[in-house]
Amino acid sequence: MRPFEARPLGPLWVKLIATLWLAVVGVSAHAQLPESADNCLACHDDPQLNAVLHGPHAVLSDSRNRFAEQGCGSCHGASEEHMRRPPRGEPRAATDIRFVKGEGGGAGDAVCLDCHHGNALHWTASAHADAGLACVDCHRLHTLDDPMSSAEAEVEHCASCHRKEHAEFMKVSAHPLDAGRMQCSDCHAAHGSATPAALTRPTINETCHECHAEMRGPFLWEHPPAREDCMSCHTPHGSAHGALLKQRTPFLCQQCHLAQFHPSTALSGTGLSGSSLPSGSTSLMGQDCLNCHQQVHGSNHPSGVGATR
Ligand code: HEC
Ligand code: HEC
Ligand code: HEC
Ligand code: HEC
Ligand code: HEC
Ligand code: HEC
Ligand code: HEC
Ligand code: HEC
Ligand code: HEC
Ligand code: HEC
Incomplete structure (x- = not known):
């Protein structure tokens, strides 16, 4: 398995505007944050990390994300031990819940699945879970653009592990992935599905018919x-x-x-002068x-x- 490669937010100007915006809005937004989040931000107030405050996981009016109630703890756990000053010479205690790439099936995934239980249906039996991938092997939470939400970033990310499959798209005839017109998840369910090769539809043909309806x-x-x-x-x-x-x-x-x-008549070599081809050759005359x-x-x-x- 290849290490996760950090992906830049996008073009430089997008990054610049995002950073400025976070610096201005981010700071003023702190005023309304739950105390539990403020506690963490006392030490972790960095603009890049704070992007999470502007995504779906920190919308205070949405009780599903439990942010108003638990703040950063909704994912990381209350982590009281972590917030204490460690004894001299000792490292700071880790947060209650850790998110480690390549270590799926642990407490980190359980937190995600607790809210995203819809994804659990096929996930537990999927080749990805089986191979030890964790949710954070693909998703990034402290950013406004999760790589899985854009076609190009997704393809690049899948390709970082699936080099062989990605190389197939470079051949003379291929589905137009690199043009950003298509992505792996048009055909594959990254969270797993009931079909072999984790297709998005119940059969291969139905997957193809999704776009090539004229062949149905x-x-x-x-x-x-x-x-x-x-x-x-x-x-x-x-x-x-x-x-x-x-x-x-x-x-x-x-x-x-x-x-x-x-039918021999359709392709017969009979009657052609000098033909050495056997009568009925199927490749005759191209x-x-x-x-x-x-x-x-x-x-x-x-x-x-x-x-x-
Ligand atoms: C008193 C300062 C302080 C507070 C408060 C604090 N942290 Fe930390 N945190 C740190 C430091 C310092 C590190 C780096 C530790 C290291 O590299 O060993 C860290 C590392 C982390 C990490 C990465 C390492 C790990 O354990 O997973 C996470 C995640 C984290 N903090 C989350 C939180 C959350 C969530 C809160 C609030 C519940 C919080 N922190 C509150 C100082 C603090
Ligand atoms: C929706 C879940 C979620 C929430 C809410 C959340 N985090 Fe995280 N946090 C994660 C995940 C997952 C990671 C692992 C890296 C990643 O996905 O970007 C992480 C990583 C971190 C790290 C380590 C960053 C590093 O570079 O190693 C720190 C520090 C941290 N979070 C602090 C916070 C603080 C502070 C808050 C509240 C303002 C918070 N988190 C809210 C899910 C969350
Ligand atoms: C406490 C509940 C909760 C937890 C824990 C949680 N999420 Fe979410 N997540 C939500 C809600 C609510 C939304 C918004 C859904 C919507 O708008 O339909 C969301 C949205 C998302 C999205 C869509 C992102 C977008 O920008 O639209 C992704 C991807 C996601 N979560 C992944 C994760 C991962 C990975 C974890 C674990 C690190 C996690 N979530 C933990 C509640 C949670
Ligand atoms: C192999 C990469 C990969 C892994 C691992 C992964 N996801 Fe995803 N996820 C995706 C892709 C690709 C999309 C967007 C395409 C889609 O909607 O199917 C997505 C979309 C999502 C969404 C938003 C759309 C939806 O389905 O509701 C949520 C929430 C989500 N993932 C949660 C999770 C959770 C929770 C885990 C861990 C149990 C996880 N993902 C593991 C690739 C992954
Ligand atoms: C961190 C590495 C990693 C990433 C990122 C990753 N995969 Fe995988 N994938 C694996 C491993 C490991 C397997 C299981 C062994 C194998 O089949 O190669 C697998 C298996 C698969 C399979 C076969 C499923 C089956 O049921 O047989 C498909 C399809 C797949 N991945 C698609 C994707 C797509 C689409 C993405 C991007 C959204 C993606 N993968 C991202 C590592 C990864
Ligand atoms: C047009 C639909 C489509 C797209 C787009 C697509 N795949 Fe596939 N993929 C399939 C089908 C169909 C199969 C199953 C082939 C079979 O069973 O003969 C498959 C098989 C696979 C397998 C399993 C191979 C095996 O031997 O089990 C992997 C891994 C995979 N694809 C990864 C990817 C990745 C990564 C991407 C994006 C770079 C991608 N696919 C894009 C349709 C697609
Ligand atoms: C018996 C072999 C065969 C099977 C099975 C087959 N195809 Fe084809 N397909 C071909 C051949 C040969 C061509 C090239 C036609 C040409 O060059 O005129 C083609 C071309 C195509 C094209 C591009 C050209 C066009 O006509 O638009 C698409 C799209 C396509 N097939 C989709 C499908 C789908 C979807 C299925 C499954 C429902 C399928 N094919 C099953 C042999 C087959
Ligand atoms: C998400 C939409 C989508 C799905 C699903 C899809 N295709 Fe395609 N397919 C395309 C697009 C877009 C093109 C390129 C058409 C063009 O260039 O005009 C294409 C082109 C093709 C071609 C012609 C390639 C060439 O070089 O002429 C064939 C054959 C084909 N697809 C077969 C399939 C088969 C088989 C499946 C199922 C495994 C499938 N497609 C699934 C969108 C899709
Ligand atoms: C995977 C096997 C397979 C492949 C590959 C295949 N065929 Fe067929 N084909 C069949 C079967 C099975 C039948 C039905 C035979 C029957 O009804 O006796 C058939 C029937 C036909 C018929 C007769 C249709 C009719 O209406 O009676 C023609 C013509 C034909 N195929 C042409 C082609 C051509 C041209 C190709 C290459 C582009 C091709 N086939 C590739 C399996 C195949
Ligand atoms: C020069 C035109 C021509 C070419 C080239 C040709 N065929 Fe045919 N084929 C026909 C005609 C005409 C029929 C009879 C159709 C009918 O039943 O009305 C036929 C019938 C068939 C049948 C049905 C036979 C049966 O016994 O019912 C099959 C299968 C077939 N062709 C396959 C092929 C294959 C495979 C190739 C390439 C190797 C091929 N044909 C090349 C003209 C052609």
């Missing part, structure tokens, strides 16, 4: 593999072949369609299957039999 059908003339599993022909992330294909045609098609099943069978996903044309129109 039902069609008058179905092509069974498209109905069953888009992955029979495509890769999800990227491919060296066009259109995210696993193999290029005709080899792709020939994995399932043996040459002898095809006649790609798609030249004739254009509707590989299914056809609604009244005479679309054979996926030819």
Whole structure:
């Protein structure tokens, strides 16, 4: 597992304005803070840390975050021991609850899940929890822009661990991740789901149909593999072949369609002078299957039999 990489807030000017704003508004906001938070801020009053005061976890009118009641303790615990001056030569006691990356399943996650119990449903059985990730392996609480709330920051962060998958998106044909048009969580539920590979929808096809509705059908003339599993022909992330294909045609098609099943007349080499190719070669004259069978996903044309129109 790779160490967490701190991410800057954004462009320099955003950072500047945010810092100025926090310096001005942050200070005046302290006046209304619960005493428990003031206690902590007596020692921890730094603008970057104080961003948490302006996010959803410190909205005083929202009782769900318990901030009005418990202040910083709503996450860190009352931490009385921590606030005491340590005996000379000894380190300060840690806060009651600690948030440590790569140490999931502990008290830190339990605090988050206590409020975000909706996320617990699949989380406990997810590959991420299983691998020991904690909520703070992805989320940052003391910032106004959690990396998981922007497409580009999210992709960069997922890629910091999933280099192989991210590299697939650099191939000739790929889903447009780097342009910021898509993100990993369009297809994957980072908190886990009931499907293999933690997809956002109950099946692979339903995940694809979310954006490629025209492939959903039902069609008058179905092509069974498209109905069953888009992955029979495509890769999800990227491919060296066009259109995210696993193999290029005709080899792709020939994995399932043996040459002898095809009407010999369509591709026969008979009658061609000097042809050394065996009669019925499926690659003859570069006649790609798609030249004739254009509707590989299914056809609604009244005479679309054979996926030819
Ligand atoms: C008297 C000053 C003081 C007060 C009050 C105080 N802290 Fe700290 N805190 C420190 C110091 C100093 C460190 C750095 C300790 C270290 O690096 O060993 C620290 C470190 C921390 C850390 C990082 C290390 C850890 O234990 O996880 C957290 C989180 C933290 N404080 C939260 C809080 C919270 C929440 C409160 C209020 C409940 C609070 N602090 C009140 C002085 C204080
Ligand atoms: C919603 C939960 C939550 C609340 C509320 C919260 N914190 Fe934190 N705090 C965290 C988490 C999680 C971390 C671990 C680092 C991170 O996510 O940014 C953290 C880290 C810290 C650290 C250590 C920073 C470092 O660089 O190691 C300090 C100090 C701290 N918090 C102080 C406070 C103080 C003071 C308050 C109240 C003003 C507060 N926290 C409110 C969740 C919270
Ligand atoms: C005491 C309850 C409470 C705790 C503890 C808590 N949260 Fe939250 N959290 C909330 C509430 C309330 C919201 C706002 C939800 C909304 O507006 O729908 C929120 C919002 C969020 C959001 C959405 C952020 C955004 O900017 O919209 C994330 C991500 C999040 N919490 C993660 C965490 C993590 C990770 C922890 C543990 C470190 C944590 N929360 C601890 C109550 C809590
Ligand atoms: C592997 C990275 C990752 C981990 C670990 C992670 N999250 Fe998230 N989280 C995300 C992403 C990505 C999003 C935004 C996309 C989405 O809504 O699914 C998100 C969104 C959220 C939100 C706001 C939207 C919502 O679902 O309500 C909350 C709250 C949240 N996470 C809480 C948690 C808690 C609690 C934990 C720990 C049990 C956790 N997350 C662990 C990646 C992660
Ligand atoms: C701190 C490292 C880390 C980060 C960050 C991270 N992952 Fe993972 N992820 C893992 C590990 C470890 C596994 C389990 C082993 C494996 O499959 O490689 C995993 C597994 C997965 C799986 C397979 C799930 C399954 O059920 O088989 C998917 C999908 C996934 N991660 C997507 C994401 C996405 C999307 C993000 C960003 C929101 C993300 N990961 C961020 C480490 C990470
Ligand atoms: C267009 C949808 C889509 C996007 C976007 C996407 N994935 Fe996937 N991913 C899938 C599908 C579908 C599978 C399952 C493939 C299979 O079962 O053959 C998968 C599989 C995975 C796996 C599991 C691989 C294994 O061998 O179990 C990981 C890890 C993963 N993706 C990570 C990521 C990461 C990280 C990102 C973002 C950089 C990402 N994915 C973006 C659809 C997507
Ligand atoms: C969140 C939306 C979304 C989801 C979900 C999605 N796609 Fe895409 N897909 C796109 C976008 C956007 C493009 C790029 C279209 C463009 O460039 O005009 C694309 C392009 C493609 C292409 C053409 C690539 C090329 O190089 O021509 C294929 C094939 C494809 N997707 C298959 C799939 C499959 C299979 C799945 C399910 C695993 C899937 N898509 C899920 C949005 C999505
Ligand atoms: C039998 C193999 C096969 C299956 C199964 C299949 N596809 Fe395709 N798909 C292709 C081929 C071949 C192309 C390239 C077509 C071309 O170049 O004209 C393609 C192209 C695409 C394109 C981009 C071009 C376009 O027509 O917009 C998308 C998007 C796409 N497929 C999505 C899907 C989805 C979603 C599924 C699952 C429902 C799926 N495919 C199942 C073979 C298949
Ligand atoms: C994963 C296996 C698989 C792949 C790959 C595959 N097919 Fe098929 N195809 C089938 C099955 C199964 C049928 C249904 C056979 C039947 O009904 O007897 C079928 C039927 C057909 C039919 C006849 C449709 C009809 O209406 O009778 C054509 C034409 C066809 N496929 C063309 C293609 C082409 C072109 C490709 C490559 C782009 C391709 N297939 C790739 C499995 C596959
Ligand atoms: C020159 C045009 C052409 C090319 C190239 C072509 N086909 Fe065909 N194919 C046809 C025609 C025409 C039919 C008959 C359609 C009908 O039933 O009306 C057919 C029928 C089929 C059938 C259904 C056969 C049956 O027995 O019902 C399959 C499967 C098929 N083709 C697969 C392929 C594959 C795989 C390739 C590439 C290796 C390919 N075709 C290349 C024209 C072509």
